[in-house]
Amino acid sequence: MMKRAATTVFGEWAELGKDEKMAQGHESAVKNMLEAVLKNHTAYRFIDAGCGNGWVVRMVKQLKDCSAALGVDGSKKMVEKAQRIDPEGTYLNADLMTWIPNEKLDVVHAMEVVYYLNNPEAFIKAVYANWLNKNGQLVIGIDFYTENTVSHSWPEDCGITEMRLFSEKEWVSFFNAAGFESVTSWRVDPKEGWAGTLVITGTV
Numbered sequence: 001m002m003k004r005a006a007t008t009v010f011g012e013w014a015e016l017g018k019d020e021k022m023a024q025g026h027e028s029a030v031k032n033m034l035e036a037v038l039k040n041h042t043a044y045r046f047i048d049a050g051c052g053n054g055w056v057v058r059m060v061k062q063l064k065d066c067s068a069a070l071g072v073d074g075s076k077k078m079v080e081k082a083q084r085i086d087p088e089g090t091y092l093n094a095d096l097m098t099w100i101p102n103e104k105l106d107v108v109h110a111m112e113v114v115y116y117l118n119n120p121e122a123f124i125k126a127v128y129a130n131w132l133n134k135n136g137q138l139v140i141g142i143d144f145y146t147e148n149t150v151s152h153s154w155p156e157d158c159g160i161t162e163m164r165l166f167s168e169k170e171w172v173s174f175f176n177a178a179g180f181e182s183v184t185s186w187r188v189d190p191k192e193g194w195a196g197t198l199v200i201t202g203t204v
């Protein structure tokens, strides 16, 4: 299969309606991630990095302690779809490797996004330095990682050029190297033949 950039492939998914099935598949892990993190913050500004069709932004902005929620995605088609579903919402089309928010935030969430970036370690460092307020928290969810061996064929299966494979220990080391404190990791919904969604979080 010819390989293409993740943002191109996911743009096609948005057109084909495959984004909705993807959201359903991610829902259980995302709920686990949000439950673990949002309780630590009040009047928080939230961003979903790699927001796809914006379903997490729409969910979080209804919560009483959320003061602002926005989404950023590198696929124009995903962002257009998010904006169509939620015309009042804030959804931006930008490359996460270079974009920096105008104003710092309290919670940065990224589900199934960071391994598509050409330098995940640099992204995690940038979030620490430029995105988050003091006591702000980054939480990422990852299904493509060394211990989840069933995922190793995905770059071929999905025809995506850039997919960076790291172990749980390596992901945790990226958070520690960036300066995050209280770094923790766990896996959501493991079962036979599936190591679960790897979740990592750390606080500024």
Ligand SMILES: C[S@@+](CC[C@H](N)C(=O)[O-])C[C@H]1O[C@@H](n2cnc3c(N)ncnc32)[C@H](O)[C@@H]1O
Binding pocket: 006, 007, 010, 011, 022, 023, 026, 049, 050, 051, 052, 053, 072, 073, 074, 075, 078, 094, 095, 096, 097, 110, 111, 112, 113, 116, 117
């Ligand atoms: C697997 S999808 C997950 C979408 C969403 N988080 C969800 O759970 O439904 C990965 C998303 O990351 C976005 N993405 C990939 N590389 C990106 C980049 N460099 N900058 C911004 N977004 C990117 C894709 O466009 C896609 O929407």
